[in-house]
Amino acid sequence: MQKATRQQTKEQNRNLVLRLFFEHASISRAEIARITHLTRTTVSDIVADLIDEGLVAEVGMGSSTGGKTPILLSLVENSRYFIGLDLAYNKFSGAIINLRSQISNLICLPADGLGGEASLQALFTMLDQLTRTPCKPILGIGVGAPGLVNSREGRVINAVNLGWSDLPLARILEERYGLPVVLLNDCQAAAMGEFIYGKSRPAPNNMIVVRAGHGIGAGIILNGQLFQGDGGAAGEIGHVVAVHEGGLPCRCGNTGCLETVASASAVAQQAQQLGLGSGETTLDLLKAALERGDTDALRLVSRAGRYMGLAIASLVGMLNVEHIVLMGEMTRFGEPWLNAIREAVNGAALKRLTQNACIHSASLSDDAVLLGAAASLASDYSMLFLKRETRPV
Ligand SMILES: [Zn+2]
Structure with missing residues (x-):
């Protein structure tokens, strides 16, 4: 038993040190000891192992703060x-x-x-x-x-x-x-992609990433961990009913789902009814119309944003998460769409919860998944x- 515990401590210490190599472009042994509160000997042993395994390498000299010039170490990015x-x-x-x-x-x-x-x-x-x-x-x-x-x-x-x-x-x-x-x-x-690699540094502890594309769904990070719920489907907001009477049929079999009013597919369909082309060009034409100041285009995009915002307001009300990141094809409509979302969130949830809400587009694009x-x-x-x-x- 004791042996297992010692092994676990060893692994935990190693993970602490490894994490620092991921977080820093380069770092010295002394700096690692200072941040982790591990002894210099423990750090040296762990670093020696990491060098042996090819995960870490010495990359040069740091600047001295009075004592010995420290050797800088870095993750070997192409070792795994x-x-x-x-x-x-x-x-x-x-x-x-x-x-x-x-x-x-x-x-x-x-x-x-x-x-x-x-x-x-x-x-x-x-x-x-x-x-x-x-x-x-x-x-x-x-x-x-x-x-x-x-x-x-x-x-x-x-x-x-x-x-x-x-x-x-x-x-x-x-x-x-x-x-x-x-x-x-x-x-x-x-x-996970936005949480680990996105531009918000240090990453906030809590974050909701909403993808509004062909479908709509959210990924929820709570306390620095992905929250998946009991059945793994946490964040499946696309098929929560948004239009309670007279809603359109949805691909899930229900009617009036959020996807039928706020997804890129729904918006494309509505834009086609305005005579804005067909197929893949429709969303581009709608964006061009929006940029020209076309009021029909603005009304359409704002309506989709409003529905999206109401759904996000529920999440904010439930979880009190302030960082909301949007991704997917709908983000092409930029500020007019985002503003409709912000207004809907502000109007539909308690002010105390929304006053610090930060709703913006993702820094990662197609690579996030x-x-x-x-x-x-x-x-x-x-x-x-x-x-x-x-x-x-
Ligand atoms: Zn549905």
Whole structure:
């Protein structure tokens, strides 16, 4: 028992030190000891191990503050890799991500209307290619998938657009590639991406990331951790009813869901009724109309923002979170859309809760899901340990 405890302390100390290497471009042993309150000897031992494993290297001399000139150390960014996947409804993207979250070998495949088996084959094609790159070793695969996902079981419960229901995706990928797999809902992955790599530094402890694109969903970070709820579907706000009478039918089978009034698809449909083109160009034409000062365009975008804001007000009222970050196709409408959201939030929740609310667009764009899925693999640093069998038992 005692031995296990000592081992645990060792791992905790190591994680403390590793975290500092992730947070700093470079750092000295003395600085690590100062921040972590570990002894100089403990720090030196841990750093020696990290150098042995190739995770950390000495990179030069720091500036002296009177005593000995300190040696600076840095994370070796290409010593380990992750694979990040974003399985969007119409496009799969996958990439190799190094320890400094730099993306390489980005692959995109069209995935519109493929059907269940073909969607899986497309995913294999992408992963076969990514696992064959010279970027080694790969520590694991992080997947952001649309729809309902149970992360604990690694299961896609229901992703209508991909034709998947009750699919044990994590197990399938683990067996095929022999790598650990983390599966997250795409909005939750995006929230992790924004939380870990976004521009708000230091990252706020609590944050809600709302994706308003083809669908709508939120990822909720509470106390620095992703909050997934009892069934893993926390943040599924897109199918909460927003229009109680006379709402439009939704793809989920219900009527009047938030998605039917505030998603990019809903807005595109309404814009088409205004005669603004068809298909993929509609949202661009709407944006151009908005910039020209067209009142119909402004009314349409503001209405979508208002509904979005009411949904966000409920989240703010429930959780008292002040940092709200918006992502997805709707963010193209910029301030007019954001202002409609802010006004609706201010009008629909207690002033005490909303007066400090900071509602803005995300700093990450399309990469958020990829990065977040990969980051959730690395977030407890256990992936960066030596393989079990090579460590003292
Ligand atoms: Zn719905």
